[in-house]
Amino acid sequence: MPQKEQKIAAAVYLYQADNDGEWGEIRFDFATGTAEIVWLAEWDTIKSNIFARTAIRYIQSLPEVRLLKKAIVMFDQAL
Template identity: 75%
Template sequence: MTNNWVLFSFYKEQWYLEKRNAICMTCGRVSPLATQSNFEDLAVDFEGTTASGVERFYRRTLDKLRLKLLESSVVHTVTLKQTERRKKNKKIAAAVYLYQADNDGEWGELWFDFENGTAEIVRLADWDTVKSNVFAKTAIRYIQGLPEARLLKSVVVPFWKGRA
């Protein structure tokens, strides 16, 4: 009975991911984004479920998938948490972020000066390499690529190590 429940859970998770992201997880076919289901539509398909319940399930499923990909070294992630933000003339002038490599170990620290367009690695996170700083550099590129209005308080950034 337990194996059947695990299979059902897997297929349910796969179904949600496919409908929400408009992609077939079996063949990789990508459908037009207009066919992407919103959480309200997904809730209708499963009676007794609310849109917020579907969204929570979807987020848990994404976390589970991300951890599986991390375990198999297919993908890596940098987790970022904003700890400080300074404004000057109503614009964000600087920010401090903690970053963590592959969801494990001690956090590193990054400082951003948006006025001058610079970033500094203050402290390396565990598992970040001293020579290449692949996790810190990925985090810096991601944050510097965001428009000021989208400067996030926290985010998990996936990447392939060869492409960092």
């Protein structure tokens, strides 16, 4: 019997600002299209949250059927 297509309602992602620092956590609610930074990764600043915001933009830009278990997001901040 074929299974019905199921949509993902929520997800939790871990992210790093550098290669060896502490991980941060981001939670997504795809039903409402919102994201929440639970805690910041080491080297991510409290004021700008630049690395967390970059990860959020990248994940929210993916089609729901392509949500990844693991990804590397390149970050280049123009000065």
